[in-house]
Amino acid sequence: MNIIVCIKQVPEVTDADLEITSDGTDIDKEDLEMVINEWDNYAVEEAVRIKEAQGGKVTVVTLGDEDSEDVLRRALAMGADAAVLIDEEGFEGSDAAGIARGLLRVVEEMEFDLVLTGAQSSDDNWAQVGLLMAEWLGLPFASLAVKVEPKGETVVVHRELEANTLEEVELPLPAAVTIQTGINEPRYVSIMGIRKVRNIQIEEVSAGDLGLEASQIGKQGSSIEKIRLSLPEEGEGAEILTGTMEEICEKAAQVIKERGGVA
Amino acid sequence: MNDILVVAEHRKGELRDITFEMLALAKRLAREQGGAVTTVLLGEEILALQEELSSLTDKILVVEDPLLGNYNADPYLVVLKELISRDTPYITLLGHTAMGMDLAPPLSARTGIPLVTDCIDVMIEESHLSVQRQVYGGKVNAHLQLKPAEQYILTIRPGSFTYQEEWDSSATVTKLPAPSWDALRGRRFIGYLEPEAEDVDISEADILVSIGRGIGKPENIAVAEAFAEAIGATLSCSRPVADKGWLPKSRQVGTSGKTVRPKVYIALGISGAFQHQAGMKNSGTIIAVNKDPKAPIFKVAHYGIVADLFQVLPVLTEKFKKQ
Numbered sequence: 001m002n003i004i005v006c007i008k009q010v011p012e013v014t015d016a017d018l019e020i021t022s023d024g025t026d027i028d029k030e031d032l033e034m035v036i037n038e039w040d041n042y043a044v045e046e047a048v049r050i051k052e053a054q055g056g057k058v059t060v061v062t063l064g065d066e067d068s069e070d071v072l073r074r075a076l077a078m079g080a081d082a083a084v085l086i087d088e089e090g091f092e093g094s095d096a097a098g099i100a101r102g103l104l105r106v107v108e109e110m111e112f113d114l115v116l117t118g119a120q121s122s123d124d125n126w127a128q129v130g131l132l133m134a135e136w137l138g139l140p141f142a143s144l145a146v147k148v149e150p151k152g153e154t155v156v157v158h159r160e161l162e163a164n165t166l167e168e169v170e171l172p173l174p175a176a177v178t179i180q181t182g183i184n185e186p187r188y189v190s191i192m193g194i195r196k197v198r199n200i201q202i203e204e205v206s207a208g209d210l211g212l213e214a215s216q217i218g219k220q221g222s223s224i225e226k227i228r229l230s231l232p233e234e235g236e237g238a239e240i241l242t243g244t245m246e247e248i249c250e251k252a253a254q255v256i257k258e259r260g261g262v263a
Numbered sequence: 264m265n266d267i268l269v270v271a272e273h274r275k276g277e278l279r280d281i282t283f284e285m286l287a288l289a290k291r292l293a294r295e296q297g298g299a300v301t302t303v304l305l306g307e308e309i310l311a312l313q314e315e316l317s318s319l320t321d322k323i324l325v326v327e328d329p330l331l332g333n334y335n336a337d338p339y340l341v342v343l344k345e346l347i348s349r350d351t352p353y354i355t356l357l358g359h360t361a362m363g364m365d366l367a368p369p370l371s372a373r374t375g376i377p378l379v380t381d382c383i384d385v386m387i388e389e390s391h392l393s394v395q396r397q398v399y400g401g402k403v404n405a406h407l408q409l410k411p412a413e414q415y416i417l418t419i420r421p422g423s424f425t426y427q428e429e430w431d432s433s434a435t436v437t438k439l440p441a442p443s444w445d446a447l448r449g450r451r452f453i454g455y456l457e458p459e460a461e462d463v464d465i466s467e468a469d470i471l472v473s474i475g476r477g478i479g480k481p482e483n484i485a486v487a488e489a490f491a492e493a494i495g496a497t498l499s500c501s502r503p504v505a506d507k508g509w510l511p512k513s514r515q516v517g518t519s520g521k522t523v524r525p526k527v528y529i530a531l532g533i534s535g536a537f538q539h540q541a542g543m544k545n546s547g548t549i550i551a552v553n554k555d556p557k558a559p560i561f562k563v564a565h566y567g568i569v570a571d572l573f574q575v576l577p578v579l580t581e582k583f584k585k586q
Contacts, residue, residue: 013402014534017557018399018403027399096368096378097377123398123399124398125380131368135369140450141336142336159365160361161519163521164512167333167455169453170453182508223377224409224410225391225408225409228406228407230403230406232402232562237561237563238549238551238562239565240568248575249575251566252566253583255548256527259547260496260527261469
């Protein structure tokens, strides 16, 4: 079973104080820690588990700057066998379709039984790339998988729906599946583990190598004319309790007693 | 064409809320544009759904076939591609739901029509289509102006629009034959899976103490449990806690878990992704504890405590033990 996993590096924004860049089109990432997109981490783990059970090869692909090598090394340390880095030059300002076109050109040249991606990424939140690729590759697909079970010529997928409901579907292989969080328990990656894979050569390719023209990717290829980011206004929403911890908890306790009917 | 096409979403014989929410948006957009609202209803034995929609849209297009009985992207895509090419609606709306998220990107790729996902508002400004969405875990708002195009596909975040009120007129219904299924790719719907047996039903609780990523590690859950016990609350959680298996899925509040409306909902270390908010925002009183003053949970909470939950809980628990 040969599996390709498309992954992405994203800034960790939980607990971070975000600022918008002066042109208003992005957040300032200077001081943010860059990590693997959470959905993609589950996708890598799923691919490695299938390989461990059934044999084959796992290849990870990302599109990003040179620092994105970190997420590829991390995936190699988890058990992936090969890695491809698509240089983001020319892709800046791409919409989801622009990114998917870059990944597609790499994926369509490889032999595979399954293409996995995270169901979405935590930064742009498009939830499009894996399925756009699936369609362009002419593959059967299923999204939001919380179980992926290849059985010979087919793969059984459990899709997560709303309200604690799942749906079971079957796809003939080769197929594309997008992975939802919680599908497995991704293994811990140690610094030693990453050191062990430092000699694995990462294949690097550019937009030019892939035969992509400026009109297909980047701002030119995007369906978006202008983007304007803003931070939610402060002061909306909750009444923030203030004072010493003792005072804050006293107020909170009052609310719980009154509203919750706690004696 | 200035028409708006809504792809109706239904499951197990019932229209889903997102369908009515999209119709509310579609009506507004169609009126601004001088177009009509067409609702596409795909399924098998769906007369009841068709009647329910009849006072909420200008036109209904119905395609019935056994293959369309339960949602399956494979036949759905064939039908929708054909309808969109035939009727050329200006905007096609799908839910940003397990169905619409599955369907919209391939539909965009197959038709070549640009797609914007997870929209919370849609505006037509100076003949440009603009949308509002959220990025970076709901911490940043994004206003996008789209390049001119003949047609667009948008997915709409559940809960962004309020229910459609009934129209004066009733819709014209057109039944179309199912297309040829030659080009299917072999995806097979097998069935829905029932949730596992539950120890408690969190939607029945008067007070919920709900833990999120901020709980840090499973050993820390005992602190929240002690607090819940002291106030007679039930323990629930947000997605990351269930994903890691620290609490069973049956305790998860949110779109893919349970929708709850307790008298008091206490969110501990929960950032408040929209999927979580959708499951708890109608609670009587919401108290949120989070280190991050910018956490989206504070937008829906009534009371907020900006602090480390492990500093808050011992003091707060003590307030109840003394009695």
